[in-house]
Amino acid sequence: MTAARSTLDPDDRRLLEQLLEGDHRALARTISKIENRAPGSRALVAALYEHTGNADVIGITGSPGAGKSTLVDKLAETYRERGETVGIIAIDPSSPFTGGAVLGDRIRMASTIGDMDVFVRSMSARGTLGGLSTATADAVKAMDAFGKDKIIVETVGAGQNEIDVVRTADTVVVLVPPGSGDAVQTLKAGILEIADVFVVNKADRDGADRTVQELLEMIELGEGGGFGGASSRARSDQHHHRDGVDHHDSSATDGSTADSDSTTDDPAPARWTPPILETVATDGTGVDEVVDALADHRTYLERSGERDVRARERYAEEIRTILREDVHDLLAEELEDRGGVASLADAVRAGETDPYTVVDEILEPLEACLAEVERSESAVDSGSSSDVETRR
Amino acid sequence: MSEQDPDGMQSQRSIRCLVAKVGLDGHDRGAHVIARAFRDAGFEVIYSGLHKAPEEIVQAAVQEDVDVLGISILSGAHNTLVPKIMDGLEEYGAADDTLVLVGGVIPEEDRPSLKAAGVAAVFGPGTSIGETVEFVRENAPTYERDR
Numbered sequence: 001m002t003a004a005r006s007t008l009d010p011d012d013r014r015l016l017e018q019l020l021e022g023d024h025r026a027l028a029r030t031i032s033k034i035e036n037r038a039p040g041s042r043a044l045v046a047a048l049y050e051h052t053g054n055a056d057v058i059g060i061t062g063s064p065g066a067g068k069s070t071l072v073d074k075l076a077e078t079y080r081e082r083g084e085t086v087g088i089i090a091i092d093p094s095s096p097f098t099g100g101a102v103l104g105d106r107i108r109m110a111s112t113i114g115d116m117d118v119f120v121r122s123m124s125a126r127g128t129l130g131g132l133s134t135a136t137a138d139a140v141k142a143m144d145a146f147g148k149d150k151i152i153v154e155t156v157g158a159g160q161n162e163i164d165v166v167r168t169a170d171t172v173v174v175l176v177p178p179g180s181g182d183a184v185q186t187l188k189a190g191i192l193e194i195a196d197v198f199v200v201n202k203a204d205r206d207g208a209d210r211t212v213q214e215l216l217e218m219i220e221l222g223e224g225g226g227f228g229g230a231s232s233r234a235r236s237d238q239h240h241h242r243d244g245v246d247h248h249d250s251s252a253t254d255g256s257t258a259d260s261d262s263t264t265d266d267p268a269p270a271r272w273t274p275p276i277l278e279t280v281a282t283d284g285t286g287v288d289e290v291v292d293a294l295a296d297h298r299t300y301l302e303r304s305g306e307r308d309v310r311a312r313e314r315y316a317e318e319i320r321t322i323l324r325e326d327v328h329d330l331l332a333e334e335l336e337d338r339g340g341v342a343s344l345a346d347a348v349r350a351g352e353t354d355p356y357t358v359v360d361e362i363l364e365p366l367e368a369c370l371a372e373v374e375r376s377e378s379a380v381d382s383g384s385s386s387d388v389e390t391r392r
Numbered sequence: 393m394s395e396q397d398p399d400g401m402q403s404q405r406s407i408r409c410l411v412a413k414v415g416l417d418g419h420d421r422g423a424h425v426i427a428r429a430f431r432d433a434g435f436e437v438i439y440s441g442l443h444k445a446p447e448e449i450v451q452a453a454v455q456e457d458v459d460v461l462g463i464s465i466l467s468g469a470h471n472t473l474v475p476k477i478m479d480g481l482e483e484y485g486a487a488d489d490t491l492v493l494v495g496g497v498i499p500e501e502d503r504p505s506l507k508a509a510g511v512a513a514v515f516g517p518g519t520s521i522g523e524t525v526e527f528v529r530e531n532a533p534t535y536e537r538d539r
Contacts, residue, residue: 025484028457036405100431106452107441114447119455124406124436 059169069108087143203278450480
């Protein structure tokens with residue numbers, strides 16, 4: 001395996017140049033290569049990195065039918081009205097049996113159709129072992145390098161895989177549909193912790209107020225005894241403003257407790273408290289407020305230095321994931337060389353051995369090999385053995 | 393299904409299809425059946441929804457970088473709509489490596505001109521699902537393009 005950055009082949013270099021020039025097809029192709037994990041895609045993504053860092057990445061998640069695609073569509077429309085370009089990555093599950101998928105999010109994204117400056121890409125959960133989050137993060141990089149101002153990643157918040165995906169975003173929006181029990185379900189799925197902004201969509205339906213109330217309680221519980229504190233007052237202020245009487249005012253309140261005086265540069269902004277917004281995405285009610293809340297969160301990220309912290313965490317996670325996948329692939333080969341997992345499993349079934357012994361036997365030569373590398377490296381240069389250390 | 397490439401990564405390819413309904417035509421049963429069959433065959437299917445303009449279909453086909461574009465038309469407007477889609481694909485340089493199929497009620501005498509416009513196959517009423525899936529498997533350009 002050669003260093004990814006140095007091995008961009010001429011075709012891919014041309015593709016990269018076209019992408020940077022704003023060729024839509026080149027962007028589409030690049031994302032396909034990333035998704036297919038085609039030969040050379042690593043070098044291509046590596047080359048994209050130096051052109052990234054300008055886009056705001058927004059993750060949107062929620063249960064099926066919560067109205068994610070519809071809200072994404074309306075957000076895209078609003079950003080376009082403000083003159084910003086938008087990239088959308090819509091992720092749908094694939095069948096674990098055939099690998100097939102019907103990617104239907106596009107149907108609900110009709111407001112911006114015919115506008116090539118909204119680039120919608122549907123992806124399915126093809127890979128395993130975090131492959132989806134890597135592919136998504138890389139596709140985001142491609143859109144970022146292409147020059148998109150806002151990139152929206154939309155996924156069903158159903159499991160760890162999807163949560164990992166949405167974590168590739170700077171700001172995470174969790175959509176909660178009104179109805180009993182939904183808020184509790186959200187808590188159960190562990191989505192509550194990752195939300196920067198809550199949106200109760202379909203707010204014209206029965207139970208919306210109750211859902212807002214439940215979320216409010218949960219957020220306050222999460223803040224650890226903030227009863228009667230500034231944050232809960234901000235919360236009830238916001239609650240009054242939410243009916244769209246004066247959304248500028250409300251966005252300043254719910255944006256962040258530190259933002260009450262937005263002209264001064266607060267050196268140490270308080271902790272971000274996720275605002276709860278109500279929308280009716282189908283007719284666009286409350287969408288402007290969501291856009292404002294996203295902008296507030298972005299401001300918070302920058303002022304508090306949280307943006308850098310998150311970027312660091314994200315890159316650390318990317319490194320770990322890619323490493324894990326590569327090691328996994330290496331081991332898959334090793335397993336194949338030993339007659340495949342089926343024969344080993346048969347041996348266990350026949351009572352000849354057990355899974356732990358099998359794994360130890362497979363890893364033994366590898367460990368010996370690594371130890372060998374480490375010895376020779378520490379003999380040459382004591383400082384360079386650290387990456388060997390991480391691999392173990 | 394997956395194969396090893398020089399980087400040591402497992403390539404994961406999947407045939408991507410756009411199933412499109414174009415024009416003023418509300419009959420989508422056939423499109424749904426095809427979308428479902430393609431999914432069960434292990435393809436990734438993007439469904440356009442009803443009443444799309446040719447430009448919308450082109451936009452989706454280009455952005456999604458599909459291998460296969462299946463256009464379902466039962467309104468009789470295929471002679472106007474299909475060439476518009478083909479021209480649009482051409483404009484984005486996507487015509488050559490997209491397998492374009494047309495399904496629906498297409499009179500025999502209209503088929504040569506559609507094929508001349510770049511349509512790979514026309515599937516009329518009575519075509520079996522298996523036949524369509526097989527045709528896509530054999531002709532989808534996925535396997536050449538990633539070299």
